[in-house]
Amino acid sequence: MANQPPISALPIPEEGELDPELQKYFAICREKLGLVPNVLKAYSFRPERLRRFIDSYNEIMLSEGPLSKLEREMIAVVVSAYNRCTYCLVAHGQAVRRLSGDPILGEMLVMNYRMADLSARHRAMLDYAWTLTADPMALSEADRARLREAGFDDAALWDVAETASFFNYTNRMAHALEMQPNREYHAMDREPPDAD
Amino acid sequence: MANQPPISALPIPEEGELDPELQKYFAICREKLGLVPNVLKAYSFRPERLRRFIDSYNEIMLSEGPLSKLEREMIAVVVSAYNRCTYCLVAHGQAVRRLSGDPILGEMLVMNYRMADLSARHRAMLDYAWTLTADPMALSEADRARLREAGFDDAALWDVAETASFFNYTNRMAHALEMQPNREYHAMDREPPDAD
Amino acid sequence: MANQPPISALPIPEEGELDPELQKYFAICREKLGLVPNVLKAYSFRPERLRRFIDSYNEIMLSEGPLSKLEREMIAVVVSAYNRCTYCLVAHGQAVRRLSGDPILGEMLVMNYRMADLSARHRAMLDYAWTLTADPMALSEADRARLREAGFDDAALWDVAETASFFNYTNRMAHALEMQPNREYHAMDREPPDAD
Amino acid sequence: MANQPPISALPIPEEGELDPELQKYFAICREKLGLVPNVLKAYSFRPERLRRFIDSYNEIMLSEGPLSKLEREMIAVVVSAYNRCTYCLVAHGQAVRRLSGDPILGEMLVMNYRMADLSARHRAMLDYAWTLTADPMALSEADRARLREAGFDDAALWDVAETASFFNYTNRMAHALEMQPNREYHAMDREPPDAD
Amino acid sequence: MANQPPISALPIPEEGELDPELQKYFAICREKLGLVPNVLKAYSFRPERLRRFIDSYNEIMLSEGPLSKLEREMIAVVVSAYNRCTYCLVAHGQAVRRLSGDPILGEMLVMNYRMADLSARHRAMLDYAWTLTADPMALSEADRARLREAGFDDAALWDVAETASFFNYTNRMAHALEMQPNREYHAMDREPPDAD
Amino acid sequence: MANQPPISALPIPEEGELDPELQKYFAICREKLGLVPNVLKAYSFRPERLRRFIDSYNEIMLSEGPLSKLEREMIAVVVSAYNRCTYCLVAHGQAVRRLSGDPILGEMLVMNYRMADLSARHRAMLDYAWTLTADPMALSEADRARLREAGFDDAALWDVAETASFFNYTNRMAHALEMQPNREYHAMDREPPDAD
DSSP, rough: TOOOOSSSSSOOOOOGGSSHHHHHHHHHHHHHHHHHHHHHHHTTHHHHHHHHHHHHHHHHHSOSSSHEEEEHHHHHHHHHTTOHHHOOOOOOOOHHHHSSSSSHHHHHHHHHHGOOOHHHHHHHHHHHHHHHHGGGGOOOOOHHHHHHHHOHHHHHHHHHHHHHHHHHHHHHHHHTTTTTOGGGGGGTSSSSTTTO | OTTTOSOOOOOOOGGGGOOOHHHHHHHHHHHHHSSHHHHHHHHEEEEEEHHHHHHHHHHHHHHOOOOOOHHHHHHHHHHHHHOOOHHOOOOOOHHHHHHHHOHHHHHHHHOOOOGGGGOOHHHHHHHHHHHHOOOOOGGGGGHHHHHHTTTTTTTHHHHHHHHHHHHHHHHHHHTTTTOOOOGGGTTTSSSOTTTT | OOOOOSSSSSSSOOOOGHHHHHHHHHHHHHHHSSSHHHHHHTTTTTTHHHHHHHHHHHHHSSSSSSHHHHHHHHHHHHHHHHHOHHHHHHHHHHHHHHHHHHHHHHHHHHHGGGGGGOHHHHHHHHHHHHHHHOOOOGGOOHHHHHHHTOOHHHHHHHHHHHHHHHHHHHHHHHHHOOOOOOGGGTTOSSOOOTOO | OOOOOOEEEHHHHHHGGOOEEEEHHHHHHHHHHHSSSSHHHHHHHHHHHHHHHHHHHHHHHHHOOOSSSHHHHHHHHOOOOOOOOOHHHHHHHHHHHHHHHHHHHHHHHHHHHHSSOOOOOHHHHHHOOOHHHHHHGGGHHHHHHHHHTTTTTHHHHEEEEHHHHHHHHHHHHHHHHHHOOOGGGGGTTOOOTTTT | OOOOSSSSSSSSOGGGSSSSHHHHHHHHHHHHHHSSSSHHHTTTTTTHHHHHHHHHHHHHHHSSSSSOOHHHHHHHHHHHTTOHHHHHHHHHHHHHHHSSSSSHHHHHHHHHGGOOOOOOHHHHHHHHHHHHOOOOGGGGHHHHHHHTTOOOOOHHHHHHHHHHHHHHHHHHHHHTTOOOOOGGGGGOOOOOOOTT | OOOOOOOOOSSOOOOGOOHHHHHHHHHHHHHHHOOOOOOHHHHHTTTHHHHHHHHHHHHHHHHHOOSHHHHHHHHHHHHHHHHHHHHHHHHHHHHHHHHHHHHHHHHHHHOGGGGGGGOHHHHHHHHHHHHEEEEGGGOOHHHHHHHHHHHHOOHHHHHHHHHHHHHHHHHHHHTTOOOOGGGGGTTTTTOOOTTT
């Protein structure tokens, strides 16, 4: 595959040129994930921005909080589906497959979340994320009320909003850089669970 | 999976109630594809419409013609991506994976065809299919000229147009019936080719 | 009128070059309708596609079924109004004028069906056709329920959906080919009924 | 036709209650046009506004100027087609049929002006009117330059812009009042000219 | 500021070339407002149109009627915000600041009226003006009913509709002419009231 | 003004309950800016998120880099204008007024940046930010090339993209929380410079 498109439309430094802390972070990625996500390589063009991105990302997606990690990944995929952001759909679609153990759910959210077999809680959560992405000016207290009825408290409501908002940032960075996802994601976690 | 959503929002007759010719067609599907595509089951609510659908589908997608079968499936996926039609994205996404031997291509077309690594011919073909779907009134001789420059003759130009138009019909039927794709498609043809 | 635009952007064979069955079909059209609809001439560039088109068209628009022929023509016009498809607006606008005996109804549906003096049944039917055309992803059980309340059973609901979906196919073919309607349609059935 | 929808969603005074000048104006309309256009009746709810409307209308549509009366009516129809304004499409569609002697032109402009057989001058004029209606923020010097190349001088350019702008006012008034057109318009000027 | 963009994309005659009545009108503007609004200068390219514009404007914005002058200016700003019309936002934003004595209200309406602290009456009025601008075909009796519930009688409902419609005309004229607002408006009426 | 809408739709803790570092940060804001921006108060509901927001904000808006601080604020305003985000329009509109010394520029960018008197560099920068906000999928190498022609190198191109992307995040947070701007911003920096 000599002919693949580049990871980013802007230059990417050699990994050895990065400061030791980032080099170590990349090494940990390789160990834990089996790869360095291309978004990190693309951001390494601006190391200070990469550090901020890692911090924000880990806080929003991985810290303890009222949304499960799967729920955050579901929001990531649905926002990225609206924005048709290939990078995030590939990377977070894989995360939904892995965390849910349901490879079909991940694919359904990429295509049209309204056709997925969702709980009332998740349907409300994803409807909110979709509207916040597509028409943020349209949201009002009625939309927050619907989330509350579906069991989201104030902190959870914040996290739905911030996770969806964050991917409106990352999706645009990925579009601006024409960021290519790691090819390894595509084949991961496609096996349906045994009990299927 | 007792709890899956139904295949169609309208009733589906028992297969044994269908006329012998359709029963035979379903049997052939099982033999050749390993499944009866749910679209056929959904259409069996109206057997005469099912017969017409099969005829049109086979003519447009499978007959000899200036577009390869893969090219027709690529158009099917890109039109369905615009319309966010889960059924067609799942079924024809799988077909692109199978016919191209490139599982990543299928997924890319589902997400955003502009990020796929396409030949000039295929980019022109898919741009035309996208515009014909999104804003058909906008097309003019300039769009046909671009297809001709990319190597499409009159008959090929017809087929690009008719294939894209046809999926604007099927996508709407699938939305109207909330048609669920066969779950088997999701896992098929995910393996990258050896040479990758 | 030496200077009229061509019927289709793609070539049209001489009628005498068509196979005998299609020649006979054109002759019947001339006898019954007083003209060969230009859509048939445009499709004769690909005779096999023309045969499929005639079959599908006759099944959807003319077969026995739960929708009256006028209702199917009303759907055709409203879908074509959304898509601003001149060919179908001219040809099916004339059909609404003829079948309804109400030349104003035909013109109103071309312009904005919401201003026409419609029964609750027809308003529900045309609202569904409009949404299925404009935003198919937005439809849900609530939209089907509204049709059921307006008296549509499962088979009728299918026909509303399939008729509207079919014209999303034909409208796009007409746009792709820049298909010109027969000029004769314009003057037909303009007379208001005597009782007006 | 006891059951027709009302001319306006707001009240309309008896003609005899209007001041003598307006009564005289209505009488002249009946004599010259064979009818009092419903827009005048609808506006008679607010006689002072009616007077201003008549003044503006006559100045923009009927005064001497660089655009022919037919050209102004063509702009009226195309703006009203974008806004799907039934009242103006019926009334000004009839005017295009009458002034052009070409009943097909009127109908084509109602449906999709891009399919009409237009001179370069008229295509440029209607493209400008369409964009000024659909996306006024998008216009720039390049759009004015295209009009100039098509033969429009400064005064003509003004009139294209003001005529299109004016119908963005009247279309909205007609929508707000759900204004019904006089039924007589529909049948008028449908005959193709002898030389056709 | 030698380098400012011109007031209008079309020529503007010397004020001394205008007829005496218009010269007098401009002099009154200077006396009362401290400036001649650029819209009047731009319109002076076509003096007859300027006279009609002044008449219509004064009738709609300044005559006695069921809407306060502030309410009419609020509608002007919200319609102009939808259309992103710089001229009208500057001139009528200043008018809202002046008439309301609330400089923040004027700015809020320019930005997003839904975030302003509005009475139920004003929220209903501005929602109607926004929809009549953005999607006039969508309005129906339900929208008029909502205005009536908020206290608008038939005459007031007319004025909401006509004021909003009128600015859909003026906004387009301003876009077509790339009309620049007088620079003096920007600094006027920015002081919050003492009691703030 | 007892009756103002709350700063945020979600709760805000007493400042004294925040950890000492954040209390100190708020004190510095008061000293330097004369106020604590409401966005910081709204975020203090989730102190860890507030810390990340401050870090990202300061890096993107205030660090040394290829874009001037004014240019970053211009991007912030134009993105917020597309999204109709009141909070960011008020706060960053003031920043543009202050940094440019041109109160009219700030207001023009809020209303419609295409009407502002911009250098070719700034027009290209703001066109890119607008498209990345409105239709990120549409961007391609041609858009980056236009920025390069306008003098932006790779690092500057990154910053245009990241600044615009970041405000697509903050705008959505502000909409989700219905965040109210500090009232003090409105009157600040309205004075035109002496040399005007």
